[in-house]
Amino acid sequence: xxxxxxxxxxxxxxxxxxxxxxxxxxxxxxxxxxxxxxxxxxxxxxxxxxxxxxxxxxxxxxxxxxxxxxxxxxxxxxxxxxxxxxxxxxxxxxxxxxxxxxxxxxxxxxxxxxxxxxxxxxxxxxxxxxxxxxxxxxxxxxxxxxxxxxxxxxxxxxxxxxxxxxxxxxxxxxxxxxxxxxxxxxxxxxxxxxxxxxxxxxxxxxxxxxxxxxxxxxxxxxxxxxxxxxxxxxxxxxxxxxxxxxxxxxxxxxxxxxxxxxxxxxxxxxxxxxxx
Amino acid sequence: xxxxxxxxxxxxxxxxxxxxxxxxxxxxxxxxxxxxxxxxxxxxxxxxxxxxxxxxxxxxxxxxxxxxxxxxxxxxxxxxxxxxxxxxxxxxxxxxxxxxxxxxxxxxxxxxxxxxxxxxxxxxxxxxxxxxxxxxxxxxx
Numbered sequence: 001x002x003x004x005x006x007x008x009x010x011x012x013x014x015x016x017x018x019x020x021x022x023x024x025x026x027x028x029x030x031x032x033x034x035x036x037x038x039x040x041x042x043x044x045x046x047x048x049x050x051x052x053x054x055x056x057x058x059x060x061x062x063x064x065x066x067x068x069x070x071x072x073x074x075x076x077x078x079x080x081x082x083x084x085x086x087x088x089x090x091x092x093x094x095x096x097x098x099x100x101x102x103x104x105x106x107x108x109x110x111x112x113x114x115x116x117x118x119x120x121x122x123x124x125x126x127x128x129x130x131x132x133x134x135x136x137x138x139x140x141x142x143x144x145x146x147x148x149x150x151x152x153x154x155x156x157x158x159x160x161x162x163x164x165x166x167x168x169x170x171x172x173x174x175x176x177x178x179x180x181x182x183x184x185x186x187x188x189x190x191x192x193x194x195x196x197x198x199x200x201x202x203x204x205x206x207x208x209x210x211x212x213x214x215x216x217x218x219x220x221x222x223x224x225x226x227x228x229x230x231x232x233x234x235x236x237x238x239x240x241x242x243x244x245x246x247x248x249x250x251x252x253x254x255x256x257x258x259x260x261x262x263x264x265x266x267x268x269x270x271x272x273x274x275x276x
Numbered sequence: 277x278x279x280x281x282x283x284x285x286x287x288x289x290x291x292x293x294x295x296x297x298x299x300x301x302x303x304x305x306x307x308x309x310x311x312x313x314x315x316x317x318x319x320x321x322x323x324x325x326x327x328x329x330x331x332x333x334x335x336x337x338x339x340x341x342x343x344x345x346x347x348x349x350x351x352x353x354x355x356x357x358x359x360x361x362x363x364x365x366x367x368x369x370x371x372x373x374x375x376x377x378x379x380x381x382x383x384x385x386x387x388x389x390x391x392x393x394x395x396x397x398x399x400x401x402x403x404x405x406x407x408x409x410x411x412x413x414x415x416x417x
Contacts, residue, residue, distance in 0.1 A: 081277035107344045110383070111277060114284045148384030155380055243384045244292055244343075253290050262286045269294045270319075273301075274311035 002202060003028040005092060005121075006100040007080050007112055009060040010035070011044035012128055012187050012194075013102025018046060019195035020100065021064050021071060025202060028072040029064065030092050033057040034079040044184045080108050089115065098202045099123035100194070106151075110245070113147035116140060117246060122201050122208075126194030132182030134218040134226060135190030137197050141206055145237045148245030150214055153237045186219045193217060213237045278317050278340030288343060289319075296387045297321070307331075310392070318342075321388060327400035336391050346370045346381035347391040351399070358402060359411045369394045 004026050006017055013033070021029060033056045042049050047059050057075035064073050076092075078085040080103065093099075099121050101112045109125065116123045120142035127136040138150055145153075193215065201208050212234035218226040239246065253265055279285035294312070301309040310323040317340040325332050333352040339345055350366040360368040369391065370381045397413075404412045 083277050083281060086277070086282075107277075107341050110344050111282075111284065146384075152382045152384040155382060240384065244288075244387065245384045253287060259283065262283065262290070265290055266280075266286050269290060270312055270314055273294065273297060274313065 001025070001027045002097040003030070003095055004098050004100065004202075005030045005032070005096045006102060007032045007108065008100075008102030008104065009033040009056045010102065010104060011041065011182075011184070012104070012126055012191055013100070014046050014056075014060060014063075015188050015191035016100055016102055016126060016194045016198070017060060018063065018067075019192065020198050021068060023199055023202075025199075026071070028074075030074045030076065030096075031057050031060055032076045032078060032080055032085075032089070033060065034077055034082075044182070044187055081111055090119075093119040093121060096121050098198065100198055101125040102194075109147055109151075113140070113245070117142065117146060122205065124194060124198045124201060126190055128182045128187050128190045130182075131220075132186030133220045133222050134216060135186070135193070136214055136216050137190065137193045138214045139197050139201050139208070139210075140213075141201075141208070143239075145213060145239040146243060146246035149240040149243045150237045152240060152243070154214065154235065189219060190217065211236070279319065279338060279342050280314065280317055280340070285340075285342075293338070293343075293388050296389045300389050300392070321392070323392065325392070325396050325399055327396050328403040330403065332399050334395055336388060336395065338388055342388075343383035343386075347388055349391055349395045351395075355402065356406065358405055360398065360401075367395060367398050369398060 002025050004020060006013060006029065009017060009031055010033075017029070017031065020026060035056050037045070037047055037051050037054055037056050037059060039052050041047075042052065046063065047056075051059050055075075055077050057077045061073045061075040064071055076085065076088070093115060096119065099112075099116060101109060101123060103109055103112060112123070122139070122141045124140070125136075125138045125147070127138075129135055140147070197210070197215070200210065214235040214237055216233040216235070218229055218231045220226065221229045241247065253262065257265070279289065297310050297312060308324050308326070310321050313320045313322065319338040321336040321338070323334055323336075325334060334349060335352060336347045336349040338347050346369070348366060349369060350364055352365070355361060355365055362368050369379070371379050401412050404410070
């Protein structure tokens with residue numbers, strides 16, 4: 001009996017959700033996804049072409065309930081960063097056992113990390129690299145390294161993102177690396193790993209020790225980036241002592257400060273520095 | 277959900293960014309202190325730097341999406357057109373995936389004062405370029 005909360009039901013998030021939701025231990029799912037299913041999504045997504053124009057969260061809810069009628073599914077058609085959703089999100093997260101991040105932008109990942117640490121929820125994150133040349137799966141637990149620790153560590157120690165971001169607006173353009181988006185197969189390969197790690201983390205909780213905190217699977221040989229395809233790199237990212245995101249004892253303001261107290265403190269600090 | 281309208285943003289400002297600005301200002305000549313202004317959902321840091329012989333006036337903007345998105349710095353003092361200068365006299369300071377650590381913005385390690393230091397380094401290069409025609413730092417890859 002576990003409640004899973006996931007953000008993102010795009011081409012990478014939906015297969016993770018599908019695989020994880022087939023596990024009988026998951027009995028309740030809350031999905032956060034604001035986007036509408038677009039024609040250009042069809043080639044990489046689980047949903048059919050006829051579904052174009054509908055909200056992905058609603059489609060995902062239908063998809064899951066068609067496969068498991070006993071599953072309690074709730075979809076929130078909202079942007080994770082929308083201030084109006086935050087109170088509701090906090091209520092949902094108070095009853096959450098495990099979470100999945102399939103967001104594709106950094107502000108959302110950092111915000112998700114903040115929410116997870118605040119509610120002490122174990123969570124996983126999957127990332128398909130540009131062009132589908134490989135992908136990462138990361139897992140996080142309370143008091144472990146945060147997303148900032150991981151992103152900073154990986155930027156400093158490996159070079160895996162030399163390939164430019166795909167330009168979906170120019171299919172067939174001159175540069176293959178910028179015009180060939182990840183294939184459905186490469187997305188599903190990373191999604192499968194992501195689902196496996198999520199289910200093991202659910203099962204083992206704080207005892208989970210797979211020998212990595214971040215796993216990189218290469219799917220293609222790319223000169224100057226990956227020497228060979230289908231190779232795994234296992235990273236044991238430590239919690240950074242100097243991390244500005246999660247360092248304990250960092251905050252000068254009490255953890256239980258009310259929104260009003262934060263506003264007053266901020267106004268006073270800005271006034272000291274020449275504002276207003 | 278941003279720097280000035282979210283709990284996470286306000287806590288970042290109160291516990292990290294504004295204290296380091298106060299430390300930077302502490303004991304500094306009034307002319308060179310950083311002034312912070314709230315403009316819409318952004319914060320603008322206004323300050324002067326003197327990397328060599330000249331004083332430059334700058335502003336660094338912390339956008340609503342800061343610190344995930346790096347600060348944007350532009351020089352208000354008129355400059356000659358030179359390498360690493362973008363439209364509106366914005367400085368090209370960050371390059372995602374760069375092999376040079378100081379050229380990659382890292383929200384887990386850097387504060388807004390790092391952007392001020394990066395601007396100082398850029399202006400020092402500009403002064404050398406102005407005299408010699410050569411940018412003294414190799415291009416970040």
